[in-house]
Amino acid sequence: MIALETLRELASTPYADRAERPIWLQIYDRIGAAVTTGLLPEGTRLPGEDDMAVLFGVSRATLRRALRRHQQEGHLVARKGVGIFVRSLSVRYIVHQNRAFNDPINSESIVEETLSIGRIPASAEAAETFGLCPGDEVIELRLRMLLGNMPIYFTIKEFPISVFPDFESDYAETGSILGAYAAGGVENYRRTETRIIGDMASATEADLLQLSPAVPILRARSTNTDLSGRIIELSRGCWPLFGVELVFEAEQAG
C-alpha cells in the first residue's frame, strides 16, 4: 500500500522536453512538491526503487538520481535493507544566537533529548580550550533536539570539572544546563565565539539526525564564558544543511 497510489498519480503526467529540464530533475521536482505540500507526509515509506522506476518510466539509475538529491537536502532518508522514508521539514528551524533554543519563533514544539552524560578524557580541542593536560577528564553531555518528530540538531558539549564538580547531579535535578550553571555558581554567561563550517555528516551524525549517510551538514563550534572570562563550555553541534537558519543578532547596548 504505502504511498503507491500517490506516486502513481505523480508519475501519470507526461514529462516536459528533456532539453528543458532533465527527466531526473522533473522527477525530483514532483516528489519534492508532494513532500512539501504534505501529499507525502512525514514518515511515509516510498515504494521500492524498482517499482518507482517502473512507475516513473525510467531506469533505476535515473530514479535514484532524483532520490539522491532529496536525500542530500534532507527531504528523504534511505535505510539500507528497509526502505526510503519522507523526512520532510519544509520549514527551516531558526536558531537565534543570543536567545534560548526553545524559541517561540519555531511554532512547533522543540523537544530536547539527553542522549548521554558522563566523564571522559577531554577531546583534544576541549583540552586546549580549557587549558587541560592530555588525559584530564571533562563532563561530556550529548544532546539532540527534535522539531516535532524530526531530529534537527545534535551536539556534544564539554564542561570543565573544575568549574562544575557536581554537574551530573545538578543537571539531573534542575533538568537543564542553565540549572547546572547556576548550581555551579555561574549566574550569567556569554557566548563568546561561534564558528560555522560546512561538512559531511559522519555515520553516527547521519544516524542521529535521521539523514542518509554522507549528506552535507552545518557544523557549529561555540564557547561560553562566565562574566569573568573563564571558559565554561565547549559545544560542537550539527544541523542538516537545508533544515536550519542561523540568525546572529548584534547584542543590544546596555
Added chain:
Amino acid sequence: MIALETLRELASTPYADRAERPIWLQIYDRIGAAVTTGLLPEGTRLPGEDDMAVLFGVSRATLRRALRRHQQEGHLVARKGVGIFVRSLSVRYIVHQNRAFNDPINSESIVEETLSIGRIPASAEAAETFGLCPGDEVIELRLRMLLGNMPIYFTIKEFPISVFPDFESDYAETGSILGAYAAGGVENYRRTETRIIGDMASATEADLLQLSPAVPILRARSTNTDLSGRIIELSRGCWPLFGVELVFEAEQAG
C-alpha cells in the same frame, strides 16, 4: 599531456577490499589526496572521463561518482564541453564577522573585484528592509572576492539612495564601501543581523564562484545600520560550502 602521468600513477596501485570501502570512494580518496598535497595543482586539467575510467579500471559511471563528490566539495569543477579542472582550496577561508574582510588571518592575498555597480529597482527583500515602495531604486553593488586565483565569495549589496545619493562616484573615488559610507556621512556602523543558510548554488553563482552547477553553498544575508539605527546596507552573499569558516565573536565591551 595534462595530468595523465600523475593519474596513471594514482591508478597504478590495486584497490582495497570493496566491502571495506567502495571503489568509487577509493578513487575519490586518491584524487583528493593528490589535490590537497599539490600533486595536482590548482588549475590542472584532468584527462577525459573515458580515459580516466580506463586508467582507474572502472566504468565511467563509477569514475563519475568519485568526481561528482569532489565537485560538490569544490575541489574539482567540471565545464561541459571543456574538461574537469582542479579548483583546490585546501585551506578554508576565514571570515570574521566583526572585522574587515582582508584579514591577515588568511595568509594569501585577498583580491576584491567590483563586478558591477548601478541603480536598479530594489529587490523585494531590500524594499522591505529599507521601507521602500515597489519600483523604487537602490544602489546595487556586486562584488567578488578571490583568494589567490580562486573566487571564494560573491555578494550583491543594496544601499538606499536616500542615504547615499552619490554612492557610485564616492565608491569610485575612494575605492571602498567604507569610503562611500564616510562620504555619505556615515562615520560608523554596526552589523546588526546576519542570517546563515545552506542552499544550492544557482547557475550564475556557480559560474562566478567557479563551482560545478548545483553544488551546496553557504548563504549569508546581513544588514548594517548607522549608529542611529537606520539600515544602510543589505548584503546577500555566498561561499562554497567547504571553502569557508565563519567566525562570530562577541562584541567587546566598551
Added chain:
DNA sequence: TAGTGGTCTAGACCACTCG
C-alpha cells in the same frame, strides 16, 4: 569536426534488514 561532460538505459551482484 573532434572531444568534452551530461543524461539515460538495462542489466547484474552485493550487503543489509526483517519476518
Added chain:
DNA sequence: GAGTGGTCTAGACCACTAA
C-alpha cells in the same frame, strides 16, 4: 528467504565548446 537500497558495468545519445 524475500525485499531493500548500494554498487558497478557497458553500452548509448545528447548538448556544448573549441580549434
